Amino acid sequence: MTEESTKSTQPSKQPLLNNQLKLFMLGMVLANVGGNMYGALLPLYLTELEASVVQVGVFFTLSRIFPLVLQILGGWVSDSLGRLRSIALGSIAGMFSYVGLLLAPTWQWVLLSEGLGAVTRSLIGPSFSAFIAEQSSADTRARVFAVTQTIFGVVSVIGPPLGGWLTDAYGFKVMILCAGAIYTAAATIRLGMARAAARSSEADPRQLSLSSLRANVGVIAGMIVSGGLFTWIMITDGITDISSSLSFDLLPLYMEEIGGLNAQQIGWLFSTFGVCNMAANIPAGWLADRKGERAAIALGQALNFGALIIFLRARVYPGYMLAWALFGLGVGMSGPAYQSLTSKVVPERLRGIAFGLLHSSLGIFSLPAPAIGAQLWQRFSPRLPFQLTAGAVLFSIVPIWLKFKTPEADADGLPSADT
16 A cells, blocks of 8 residues: 555544634624723723713622623523524624613713623623534644634734724724724624524524523532532632622723823733733643643633732833733633633533633622722722732632542543532
């Protein structure tokens, strides 16, 4: 047998991303470029609409109410109707959220837009991770998540500086109008994918009923209180969410008032975050697939802690750039591993609800955190919320290292009950 014929009999190596996943990511990138154009500057937009620092904290606390139930419902819709249908429905709500954001006369009216935005994120967020998991095999899953997160990282590179430039040059309204136009293009792609899926992979959706919702939520609740790996994922995610909520929404205000930065400079910091996030994703996926997810997650948290320390000590712009670079590396290192580990722990039929819980970003206990962070800023020191976040991030490394061990599959391909 010749060398050529030997090669022809060997199966060709499949690419990590198939064509459907590539088109899916194009839509996600366009949609989130628009979101990142205004998202990084939203606290500044609120202050332009005459909101104080305390009112900004109240705004973000109130805006957290919407996702509490919607994220779980969005995951259930995704599990029942299909990932692409759920994303298409969320995209329609997303287009209306830009209209509300553009027309808001006061900062209180922006809450209406945030409500529609919560519907969008609740339907799309859980479906995003679940769809990627279903387009990959277990042995390459972390790398697939890493590649998609690398592609997705483009939004953090393009969106914030573009939004900052448009805001400085033409004002917030023009920037929001441009962001909405980009989002509409993404929604068109998503609607087309949903129509195609309705004739093939999502041709037989499960019926939406209260009984199926109760059953699915009951299984997930049992996993949360079982004391297994999913329990510890929820605990560490909760610690990180609560601590981050104390300070994250105040970052642009801190950099403007304490650091003396303008909107464009803040946009470039978020872009630096995006570049470093992308740079870390591929090594993170390789590390998670080879050495286990906990190594990548623990390293990511260590980098985030270092970034917070540098951020608090920074006095000049390069110092802030270094802090945001480390933030990007930290999030890029832990993100794909978190998604991969969660998809292995949860049965496929429940991934939407599971990712909905993790993507809810803020739960019952973290709900008042933005308002508390604003009060800590006002009453004690602008640095205190960030110091508390740094301590919580450092503490989270301990349970991550001790408890985040990759589960072994049982005969049905599901994680063992004692993991």
